[in-house]
Amino acid sequence: MNILKKSIVTFLIIALLSSVCVFSASSLTISDNNFDYQINYTTEEAVIVGCRTDSPDLVVPSHFSSYKITGIRSYAFEKCTTMETLTLPLTITSIGNYAFKDCTSLKYITIPENVTLLGEGFCSGCAALEKATVNAEGIGSVPKSAFLNCSALQSVTLNQNISTIGQSAFSGCTSLNSIVFSDSIETINRVAFYKSGIEAVEINDKITSIYDYTFAECPNLSSVIIPQTVTFIDPTAFSNDNNLTIYCYYQSYAHKYAVENNIPYIATANFMLGDVDGVDGININDVTAIQSHLAELKTVEGIYLLAADANQDDIVDISDATAIQMKLAEYELPYPIGQYITKEIVSE
Numbered sequence: 242m243n244i245l246k247k248s249i250v251t252f253l254i255i256a257l258l259s260s261v262c263v264f265s266a267s268s269l270t271i272s273d274n275n276f277d278y279q280i281n282y283t284t285e286e287a288v289i290v291g292c293r294t295d296s297p298d299l300v301v302p303s304h305f306s307s308y309k310i311t312g313i314r315s316y317a318f319e320k321c322t323t324m325e326t327l328t329l330p331l332t333i334t335s336i337g338n339y340a341f342k343d344c345t346s347l348k349y350i351t352i353p354e355n356v357t358l359l360g361e362g363f364c365s366g367c368a369a370l371e372k373a374t375v376n377a378e379g380i381g382s383v384p385k386s387a388f389l390n391c392s393a394l395q396s397v398t399l400n401q402n403i404s405t406i407g408q409s410a411f412s413g414c415t416s417l418n419s420i421v422f423s424d425s426i427e428t429i430n431r432v433a434f435y436k437s438g439i440e441a442v443e444i445n446d447k448i449t450s451i452y453d454y455t456f457a458e459c460p461n462l463s464s465v466i467i468p469q470t471v472t473f474i475d476p477t478a479f480s481n482d483n484n485l486t487i488y489c490y491y492q493s494y495a496h497k498y499a500v501e502n503n504i505p506y507i508a509t510a511n512f513m514l515g516d517v518d519g520v521d522g523i524n525i526n527d528v529t530a531i532q533s534h535l536a537e538l539k540t541v542e543g544i545y546l547l548a549a550d551a552n553q554d555d556i557v558d559i560s561d562a563t564a565i566q567m568k569l570a571e572y573e574l575p576y577p578i579g580q581y582i583t584k585e586i587v588s589e
Contacts, residue, residue, distance in 0.1 A: 269282070270290060272291075272293060273293075273305070274293060274294060275292070275293055275294045275296075275299070276289045276291065276292055276293060276294075276301070276305075277289065277290045277291030277292075277293065277317075278290065278305050278308075278310070279314070280305070280308055281308075282308075285307065285308055285309065286308055286309050286310070286311045287304075287305045287308040287309065287310045287311070288310065288311060288312035288313065288314050288335075289301065289310065289312070289313050289314065289317050290314040290317050291317055292317065292318050292321045292324075295323045296323070296324075297323055297324060297325040297326070297346065298324075298325060298326045299324050299326070299327050299328070300327075300328045301313075301327070301328065301329050301330055301333070302330065303330035303331070303332045304332075309332050310330065310332055310333065311332055311333060311334050311335065312333060312334060312335040312336070312337070312358075313329075313333065313335070313336045313337060313340045314337045314340070315337030315338040315339055315340060315360060316337070316338070316339050316340065316342065317337065317340050318340055318341045318342075318344055319339060319340075319341070319342045319343060319344075320342070320343045320344070320345075321341075321344050321347075322343070322344065322345050322346055323346060324344050324346060324347050325346045325347060325348050325369075326347070326348060326349055327341070327347060327349075327350055329351070329352070329353050330353065331353050331354065331355055332355070333353050333355065333356055334355050334356055334357055334358065335356065335357065335358035335359075335360075336352070336356060336358065336359050336360055336363055337360040337363075338360035338361050338362055338363065339360065339361070339362040339363060339365060340360060340363045341363055341364050341367060342362060342363075342364075342365050342366050342367075343365075343366040343367070344364075344366075344367050345366070345367065345368050345369060346369050347364075347367045347369060347370055348369050348370060348371050348372070348393075349370070349371065349372050349373075350364060350367075350370065350372075350373050350374070351373075351374040351376060352373075352374065352375045352376060352377050352380070353376065353377060354376045354377050354378065355377065355379070356377040356379065356380060357377065357379035357380070359375070359377070359380050359384055359387075360384060361384040361385040361386055361387070361407065362384070362385065362386035362387065362389060363384065363387060364387060364388050364391060365386045365387070365388065365389040365390060365391070366389065366390050366391075367388075367391050368390065368391065368392050368393060369393050370388070370391045370393055370394050371393050371394060371395050371396070371416075372394075372395065372396045372397075373388065373391075373394065373396070373397050373398070374397075374398040375397075375398065375399050375400055375403070376398075376400060377400060378400050378401075378402050379402075380400060380402070380403065381402055381403060381404055381405065382403060382404065382405035382406070382407055383399065383403060383405070383406050383407050383410045383411075384407045384410065385407035385408045385409060385410065385430075386407070386408070386409045386410065386412075387407060387410045387411075388410060388411050388414055389409050389410075389411075389412050389413055390412070390413035390414075391411075391413070391414050392413060392414065392415045392416060393416050394411075394414045394416055394417050395416050395417060395418070397411075397417065397420055399421075399423065401423050401425055402425060403423070403425060403426065404425050404426060404427045404428065405426070405427065405428045405429075405430065406426065406428070406429045406430060406433045407430050407433070408430040408431050408432055408433065409431075409432045409433065409435065410430070410433050410434075411433060411434050411437050411439075412432050412433065412434065412435040412436060412437065413435070413436050413437065414434075414437045414438065415436065415437065415438045416438050417437050417438050417439060418438045418439060418440045418461060419439065419440060419441065420439065422442075422443065422444070422445055423445075424445050424447065425447075426445060426447065426448065427447045427448060428448070428450075429444075429448060429451065429452070429455055430452060430455075431452035431453045431454060431455055431475075432452075432453070432454045432455065432457075433455050433456075434455060434456050434459060435454045435455070435456075435457050435458055435459075436457075436458045436459065437456075437459055438459070438461050439456070439459055439461065439462055440461045440462060440463055440464075441462070441463060441464045441465070442456065442462070442464070442465045442466070443465075443466040444465065444466060444467050444468060444471060445468070446468040446469075446470045447470070448468075448470065448471060449470055449471055449472055449473065450471065450472070450473040450474070451467075451471060451473070451474045451475065451478045452475050452478065453475040453476075453477045453478060454475075454477050454478065454480065455475070455478050456478060456479050456482065457477055457478065457479060457480035457481060457482065458480065458481050458482075459479075459482050460481075460482070460483070460484065461484070462479075462482045462484065462485050463484045463485060463486065464485070464486050464487075464488060465479070465485065465486075465487050465488065466488040466489075467487060467488070467489045467493070467495035468489075468490070468493075468495075469490045469493045469494075469495075471493075471494055471495055472494050473494070474494065474495065474498045476502065479502075479504065485504055485505070486504075486505045486506060486507060487499045487504050487505070487506040487507075488506070488507050488508075488509075489506060489507075489508050489509070490508060490509055490510070490511075491508040491509060491510035491543075491544060491547075491586055492508075492510075492543050492544055493508075496508045499588065500588075504588075505588050506587075506588045507585055507586070507587050507588075508585070508586040508587075508588075509583060509584075509585055509586075510544055510547055510583065510584045510585075510586055511581060511582075511583050512544050512545075512547055512548045512581065512582065512584075513548060513579065513580065513581050513582075514548055514550075514551060514553075514576065514577055514578050514579065514580060514581075514582050515527055515548060515549075515551045515564075515565050515568065515578040515579055516545075516548050516579075517530040517531055517534075517541055517545050517548050517549045517565075518530045518545070519545055519548075522579065523565065523568060523569065523578060523579045524569070525566075525569065527549075527565055528562045528565050528566055528569075530545075530549070531549050531557065531559075531561055531562040531565070532559075532562055534546075534549065534557065535557075535558065535559060535562075541557070547584060547586075549561055551564040551565050551568075551576060551578050552564045552576050553576055564576060564578060565578060
């Protein structure tokens with residue numbers, strides 16, 4: 242009988258503990274009134290794996306009992322729809338995939354400076370989110386789907402070490418009208434700003450490609466500055482951006498792309514006025530090049546046709562050849578022949 246009683250008591254104790262804790266070889270999960278924690282008693286650390294409270298203002302502590310809280314697990318706060326503000330401690334070093342997915346009342350979030358792992362979609366579907374700050378210098382990219390469909394997002398502050406904007410990172414952010422791309426940005430992945438509210442974009446010279454649907458369906462996008470370093474633009478990159486003007490360099494890949502896709506452009510041309518053949522500055526060969534062009538013996542085109550308009554009357558004719566000859570003869574002329582000039586070419 243005593244053996245039976247002891248067995249029953251032991252069973253009840255195990256059952257009671259099982260309702261509070263989940264054991265594994267090196268960790269257990271335990272809860273308080275606010276969160277579910279996974280405790281690793283080997284490293285003396287804890288991560289949050291779930292949220293239990295309906296409080297609108299949540300503060301994650303730096304410690305649970307004697308265990309330092311170092312992470313937020315994937316989906317830990319998913320659909321925590323009452324949470325409006327969330328304060329994370331500096332002890333946090335990792336935030337898992339979709340950690341705050343569909344927290345539809347969350348308005349502000351700051352990623353602490355010690356975070357080195359930031360999961361994809363961590364704030365996706367947070368429709369009330371207005372401001373996000375990624376202070377952590379150990380984060381090198383805005384993850385895939387990070388702010389997908391955060392329709393109220395207006396302000397994003399990124400650390401200067403971020404080099405990559407992930408796929409669909411700001412897709413559906415209809416209130417986001419501006420974002421500053423630091424010089425460290427090297428890659429903007431496909432669909433990154435699809436259907437966003439962005440109004441103007443300046444691509445830095447570390448970026449070489451603009452992928453499919455990256456800035457497509459952006460009705461407010463009116464200007465994109467594209468440097469000469471860009472050598473690939475997908476045909477769908479700016480689909481249905483009806484107010485767009487591309488600012489680029491004359492005869493660059495972006496200029497040709499704008500022409501081929503019937504996108505208005507303003508192309509900047511830099512050239513030496515009068516250097517028609519592009520060799521050795523201004524000399525008699527440039528006069529010959531104009532004469533050959535007018536006689537239809539050898540065509541001058543592109544930037545060299547701009548350089549051939551020596552008297553700057555927007556027409557290339559024999560008077561331009563005469564102007565260059567007079568410059569070579571050291572006559573005083575009102576035209577800056579022999580000097581580098583900049584001219585904007587506007588699409589018709």
